[in-house]
Amino acid sequence: MKAPALTAKAMNAVSCHICGLLVSNNYIAAHSAHCPRCDARLHSRKPNSLNRTFALLIAAAVLYVPANVYPILTLISFGQATTNTIIGGVIELAKAGQWTIAIIVFVASVFVPIFKIIALLLLVVSVRLKKTRALKHRSVLYRFTEFVGRWSMIDIFMISILIALVKLQSLATVTAGPGAIAFAAVVIVTMFAAMTFDPRLIWDVSGDEYDGDE
Amino acid sequence: MDAGYTDDLHACPECDLVHSVSEIENGEQGRCIRCDALLFVRHRNSLDRALAFAITGLLFFILANMFPLLVFELDGQSQSNRLIDGAIAFLDEGYWELGLVVFVSSVVAPLMVLVVLISLLLPMRFNIVPTNVKAQVRLLTHLRPWAMSEIFILGIIVAFVKLSDFADVSVGLSMIAFVLMVGAMVMAYMSLDDRAIWQRLKEITK
Numbered sequence: 001m002k003a004p005a006l007t008a009k010a011m012n013a014v015s016c017h018i019c020g021l022l023v024s025n026n027y028i029a030a031h032s033a034h035c036p037r038c039d040a041r042l043h044s045r046k047p048n049s050l051n052r053t054f055a056l057l058i059a060a061a062v063l064y065v066p067a068n069v070y071p072i073l074t075l076i077s078f079g080q081a082t083t084n085t086i087i088g089g090v091i092e093l094a095k096a097g098q099w100t101i102a103i104i105v106f107v108a109s110v111f112v113p114i115f116k117i118i119a120l121l122l123l124v125v126s127v128r129l130k131k132t133r134a135l136k137h138r139s140v141l142y143r144f145t146e147f148v149g150r151w152s153m154i155d156i157f158m159i160s161i162l163i164a165l166v167k168l169q170s171l172a173t174v175t176a177g178p179g180a181i182a183f184a185a186v187v188i189v190t191m192f193a194a195m196t197f198d199p200r201l202i203w204d205v206s207g208d209e210y211d212g213d214e
Numbered sequence: 215m216d217a218g219y220t221d222d223l224h225a226c227p228e229c230d231l232v233h234s235v236s237e238i239e240n241g242e243q244g245r246c247i248r249c250d251a252l253l254f255v256r257h258r259n260s261l262d263r264a265l266a267f268a269i270t271g272l273l274f275f276i277l278a279n280m281f282p283l284l285v286f287e288l289d290g291q292s293q294s295n296r297l298i299d300g301a302i303a304f305l306d307e308g309y310w311e312l313g314l315v316v317f318v319s320s321v322v323a324p325l326m327v328l329v330v331l332i333s334l335l336l337p338m339r340f341n342i343v344p345t346n347v348k349a350q351v352r353l354l355t356h357l358r359p360w361a362m363s364e365i366f367i368l369g370i371i372v373a374f375v376k377l378s379d380f381a382d383v384s385v386g387l388s389m390i391a392f393v394l395m396v397g398a399m400v401m402a403y404m405s406l407d408d409r410a411i412w413q414r415l416k417e418i419t420k
Contacts, residue, residue: 164303176307
């Protein structure tokens with residue numbers, strides 16, 4: 001392509017966030033703010049992105065506490081009750097020698113939620129402060145954060161399977177704990193936080209042209 | 215472009231930089247020159263492949279719901295679970311929020327993804343414009359993150375490992391169907407090129 005390339009914004013146009021059609025602002029002014037191809041509402045940047053993401057991150061951080069303090073499940077086997085928190089479940093797997101599974105659960109349930117909250121916080125703050133460094137790295141960080149977020153649901157699915165499967169009256173039963181609700185809420189709220197963040201904002205500080213240098 | 219819209223230019227969905235799209239060939243990917251985001255992929259027979267995988271996925275989804283996923287045995291007693299039982303179990307325990315989350319992410323969203331793919335692509339295969347085509351494309355985009363079947367598989371594996379410590383656990387018939395369903399769904403997504411849908415529609419309505 002011939003340099004310098006322009007952003008859609010600089011071309012006085014909006015790219016549809018659903019189907020990618022490039023629509024000029026003149027068209028929007030003359031017709032409607034909906035995409036002529038897929039009918040989605042058009043906006044140059046996700047509306048109120050930083051405030052929404054920030055608010056959702058605060059909610060996630062608050063929910064993170066009960067998610068880890070309260071038990072997520074209780075196993076009653078031969079009259080003996082074992083109660084697990086999220087981290088307790090990981091430790092139990094490790095003690096049983098199931099290292100691979102323990103690591104998977106640790107990454108999905110402990111590392112990923114914290115990582116997501118910190119990464120998105122960093123992105124929001126750096127955009128707000130109009131930082132111009134490491135633009136591409138921050139783009140990659142966002143992409144990765146958006147991709148890994150859903151995988152934290154492993155523990156919730158695991159609990160749903162255990163409580164459905166282990167209900168042999170006197171022998172063994174598994175019940176869910178209140179920590180599970182808080183944990184699922186953390187996962188879903190952080191997913192929304194990643195969705196409301198607009199990565200285009202990262203690049204808006206670098207101007208509307210691009211000639212090959214960062 | 216002054217007062218209209220165009221498909222010959224494509225703005226990066228992650229950094230807004232505009233690229234021209236004409237030179238991409240089958241099997242190639244287009245990435246943003248500035249932030250390296252994936253812009254588009256071209257596949258030969260994109261829509262036909264996606265349709266074939268979606269139909270395959272739907273058939274396996276039906277099978278995955280008919281038989282047990284896991285069978286749990288302890289002291290001569292046994293218990294098995296189907297795909298839907300996880301959501302029901304949460305509901306029974308009074309955790310309806312979790313029941314809803316599990317129901318949507320493991321049953322409703324994956325099923326809807328497959329159904330919408332078929333109801334979009336099958337009519338187009340026979341040169342018919344699908345009903346509410348715009349709404350269906352938008353729905354597909356919004357459903358995508360909430361269909362978590364591939365994550366559910368890992369949940370099953372973790373549950374399996376946890377239980378095998380103190381009981382006999384075996385894989386049920388539906389487990390195989392479920393894994394194949396996830397494989398087909400991933401392949402359907404990988405072969406689907408969004409732009410091909412719009413191009414095909416243009417050809418049909420011409």
